[in-house]
Amino acid sequence: MNKLTKKELALLLSFPLLLAACSGGAKQEAEKEADGAFKGAISKPLVTDIYTADPSAHVFNGKIYIYPSHDIDAGTPENDNGDHFDMKDYHILSMDSIGGAVTDHGVALDIKDIPWAGRQLWAPDAAFKDGTYFLYFPVKDKQDVFRIGVATSKSPTGPFKPEPKPIEGSYSIDPAVFTDTDGNSYMYFGGIWGGQLQRWKDGKYDANGSKTDLEDDKLPSLNAKIAKLSPNMKEFAEAPKDVVVVDKDGKPMLTGDHDRRFFEAAWVHKYNGKYYFSYSTGDTHFLAYGIGDSPYGPFTYQGAFMKPVVGWTTHHSIVEQNGKWLLFYHDTEVSGGKTHLRNVKVTELKHDANGKIEMIDPYSKK
Template sequence: MIKEIKTLTLFASMMSLGIASSCQQAANKTAEKSADTTKKSKYLSAPLISEIYTADPSAHVFNDKIYIYPSHDVEAGTPENDNGDHFDMRDYHILSMDSIGGKVTKHEVALSVKDIPWAGRQLWAPDAAYKNGTYYLYFPVKDKQDVFRIGVATSKNPVGPFKAEPEPIKGSLSIDPAMFTDTDGSTYMYFGGIWGGQLQRWKDGKYDANGSKTDSQKENEPALSAKVAKMSGDMLSFDGEIKDVQILDKQGKPLLTKDHDRRFFEGAWMHKYNGKYYFTYSTGDTHYLAYAIGDNPYGPFTYQGTFMNPVQGWTTHHSILEITDKWYIFYHDTELSGKTHLRNVKVTELKRNADGTIQMIEPILN
């Protein structure tokens, strides 16, 4: 009883200091992490590989073969925090497979942080593209000032090794590059992420190292948005200005910062279906995958709903790909490790209703 009174008194004191919310977030994360390591779940899909930990799978078909460009999770011994310092990846291994359900090959190191001249630490979620006989690997990494930028590396082989350009892409910032080539041959990069992705620390083209650790902190204003830029012909730079990816509700109003169940957090992806552009993304701290539909690559996009419920583990990140007249979603969870920073990639079929809306996916079956 005495312990309970002391606990209540401490909590009341914390409330008066205005920090109860952050404590609750920390408690939620601790509970989730504990659940990860103890819960015996039944899963919709099995990990594609188990010899290394992989996450953030960006999938493409090149030359009639499926290639997956994931992060490579490692146990770095870094304490977990909201900046994501415990996600301390050092290199990339590309995966390939001839068909869904077929043998998965893990290839040798495609690119290492030590081979990127301007890099400091943390190679996060990559993506790839192909044009004019060259494969392009796009990657976010913190520079030597600890600011996330996006770089590009090239190879004549889809699995590398890749050679990084000497500088990051001019004007690039934040994380999670996702490459989309439209039917007219134009290629676009979608990118950005709040919290550890640092998007909230950029204003008027300048980075504020002392800026917010979470989002804009303006609860009743439009939420921070992902970014989109058209790529130049050589695929090494942006062709024109970086634009905001605007997500609107069905009344035409922007989603607000406080709308954590719907607003953009990170992990953008773009695909096209029946002439419409599907912008899909993670809601982050609420752990959903959501989607919005537009009429062109720049949007605006009208929010439609969520299409994947939370996976095991804190993060959720995906890609969507059409293969032989079926659609598939590549994603990750923590089935193998039970630890939020040691993940494994998976794939399952993505199904739609007759009107083009995406059916809900339940990654955990019990």
């Protein structure tokens, strides 16, 4: 199947993009389809008074803290680069357990307080070490290049104070920090298209480079990056490396393999001594994963584990609390299908007897 057809199918899976292309009776019919999907949703939005997306969840001191993007309707025209995702700050959510009350702790970091920031405060993550909480965030600098910054606090809910400069050697989007059982921490990051990862393919930023890496289906696809963090959690201890994801024959994923290849939203969790690297396939909206024996991989592709949500792409996190594994994700139920106004949800994630992640259909409720 050629690339154009795959992208057309992806658009059909994304009701909001279909709405934008419809009018009159066709638009009403598409709205009914979206409403029908939400009626079968397996979980409800965690909060409805603000829009939240891209949830990075962690358990600190037995309690769940969620570090999401804060979607707003900024009035920015929609385009392929995602300029309409024009976020300005972060709110942190917390809950004692799934099904319990969710607390919005208010603004934890505002873009105006980041000295080097230009625009677009995208999906963050958090970590904890030696009494300090670290908030990692991507934002475009004043030259409109995505970099990754870090801010600190003595509280998991902030407020967070940003460092005066971005992390040296950082770029692109979607930082995700995994701390291994030996205490070493690693940052995974990167996203193509509006996330600019393809502009760094030769090690230096090329503003006039390829729009994406989707221009030659037969080339190996771009993958996320990984860098070990220094002991102070504010710097890279090494130059970023490619995360290696291969198929079961040991071959790399190809650019045209839209249902399996990495697009954005890297996450790592450890289960029964194995490392699980999961990610979004982006324009086809699946969550997929590979399993490896090292934080660096190689990760052998295992399959998709979540079907597409209603809304553009999927961004998730996986965390364990009290022996139960949880998947945090988002869709667009609160906004009725607007791609840039999303809401965070959670459902249980299960590993089978062989360690495989069982498939989740976000709209399979009977």
